[in-house]
Amino acid sequence: MSRFIIALVTIGLFVGACNDASQGEPATHKNGYAPVLKTREDSLFHEVMKGHDAGMAKVGKLRKNIAETTHQLDSLGKLPVKKIDAAYKEALVNLQTNLKKADDEMDNWMQQFKLDSLADNKELRVKYLEGEKEKVAAVKEHIFSALQQADSLLKR
Template structure:
């Protein structure tokens, strides 16, 4: 019985804490959606996170396309060479490589990104975030480019 009470109290405290955090977050928003960006550092960090979020939002689709292209390539490799459209196979191979590279780039960027890097030095922090914004923008562009290629090539089948 006492475990139940402890669990109930813990849950209640957790819910109150989450509610307060959500309330504070809304207090910092200008229009109920965009955060209040007061410094260059805030703006850069927000831009880095927007790039990250955009890439993460389509990561499932990216990985699904990687599996689909691998499956199609496996099927093509089982056919006699005379029955395989060489141009299509080459396009599929290239697409598979682009999708895999985009996935790897996102994983690598996320592993290397340090959320609190040089937090005690604003000037260096801003330079770091500018570099990370450029990196994540490139990664995001590679992801969306690969997905666009996949949409056109995989619909062709």
């Protein structure tokens, strides 16, 4: 009997959790969460998080390309000097530097971003979020640019 009650309660909780989506609002995320953007602060925070999510979605590929450039440079280092394409090697070094910088920028931005910064002062929080929106957009664009550069060079 107690197993039946536990199963019934578990099913009830599961169904309740599944039906707890925002009423009448479209889901904008894969997990069904639809943010309620009532204020400028809410909208800015949402934009900052979208920039973060877009950049973070590419960090795995970014790090894979860093490893690939390292591998390519190691392989070139084993060749006799006469057989090394100096321009290609320089392009790989520049690419690796650019990829690492983009990765570091995302890490630094995430460490410096304060989720609840100035929560008690809406006007200053809006200014803070406007600045963070610009910063994360620049980081995201650097990531995308470095990946585009990697796609061009590593497909050689």
